[in-house]
Amino acid sequence: MRYVLVATILLFFSVGFLLSCTTFETDPVTGRFNDNFSGEIAPVADIDPVGTNNFKFVVLSDTHMGSPGGNVLESMLARIQSNGDAFVISCGDNTDNGEEGQYLAYQALFGKFNMAYRSAIGNHDIFFEGWKNFKKFLGRSMYSFNADNVHITVLDSANGVFGEKQLSWLEEDLKAATQTHKIVLTHYPIWNGNFTSVFKLASEEEAAIVKDMLSRYSVNIMFAGHYHGYNEIELGGVKYIVTGGANDLIDPGNHQNYVEVTVNGNSLDTRKVAFP
Numbered sequence: 001m002r003y004v005l006v007a008t009i010l011l012f013f014s015v016g017f018l019l020s021c022t023t024f025e026t027d028p029v030t031g032r033f034n035d036n037f038s039g040e041i042a043p044v045a046d047i048d049p050v051g052t053n054n055f056k057f058v059v060l061s062d063t064h065m066g067s068p069g070g071n072v073l074e075s076m077l078a079r080i081q082s083n084g085d086a087f088v089i090s091c092g093d094n095t096d097n098g099e100e101g102q103y104l105a106y107q108a109l110f111g112k113f114n115m116a117y118r119s120a121i122g123n124h125d126i127f128f129e130g131w132k133n134f135k136k137f138l139g140r141s142m143y144s145f146n147a148d149n150v151h152i153t154v155l156d157s158a159n160g161v162f163g164e165k166q167l168s169w170l171e172e173d174l175k176a177a178t179q180t181h182k183i184v185l186t187h188y189p190i191w192n193g194n195f196t197s198v199f200k201l202a203s204e205e206e207a208a209i210v211k212d213m214l215s216r217y218s219v220n221i222m223f224a225g226h227y228h229g230y231n232e233i234e235l236g237g238v239k240y241i242v243t244g245g246a247n248d249l250i251d252p253g254n255h256q257n258y259v260e261v262t263v264n265g266n267s268l269d270t271r272k273v274a275f276p
């Protein structure tokens with residue numbers, strides 16, 4: 001009887017240990033994928049610009065609120081608002097280290113200019129308890145939404161990888177999109193450009209899968225940040241633009257910048273805006 005008791009106790013602890021290992025082994029991207037689609041975080045709403053299929057919006061990145069570079073966003077938003085752009089999308093590193101106060105400051109600036117915005121998640125946004133704060137203040141890190149005839153898909157590459165689940169989700173999302181124009185956004189660039197490896201997605205294999213997918217589904221543009229500068233290339237009919245210039249700490253040889261996208265029916269044009 002004593003052996004049965006000992007065996008039961010051992011079984012109890014080993015099952016507990018195995019379960020805790022399973023939880024521990026869930027990688028951060030899979031963890032965020034599960035959080036995004038668990039029903040815990042509200043879906044991201046479409047944006048309805050004033051002009052139908054005829055509007056402008058801005059893509060910028062790496063505002064790093066909380067670092068000295070955080071000061072740039074305010075003057076950029078003033079310019080963006082006076083240009084009549086309908087909304088802003090950021091490719092991540094919205095905060096310098098994921099602190100609640102930095103998310104609040106980021107949110108407050110968009111509030112000050114009454115500017116609609118959407119944000120991707122960057123590696124700096126998940127420092128410390130950053131994901132907890134990101135989802136509280138900015139919502140999902142993997143989502144898509146429409147602005148009239150433009151479908152915009154935002155991917156989570158904050159850990160330098162997309163993960164299998166997110167790549168399957170991306171394919172389903174692009175397959176289902178019926179809008180004239182398709183744009184995909186994330187933090188880490190998936191192309192070579194003139195970057196060293198620290199500026200690119202960690203997984204070359206995933207980068208190849210995504211490049212192929214974007215071509216097959218006729219995506220017009222993929223935007224990224226992370227590199228604090230500007231880079232633009234075309235691959236397989238897709239334009240790839242890096243615009244990580246919304247901060248004070250610009251990588252050598254670059255200057256501050258954002259990109260204005262003009263939608264006019266069937267045409268979609270981009271313009272690099274040097275700042276200030």
Ligand SMILES: [Fe+2]
Binds near residue numbers: 093226227244
């Ligand atoms: Fe950055």
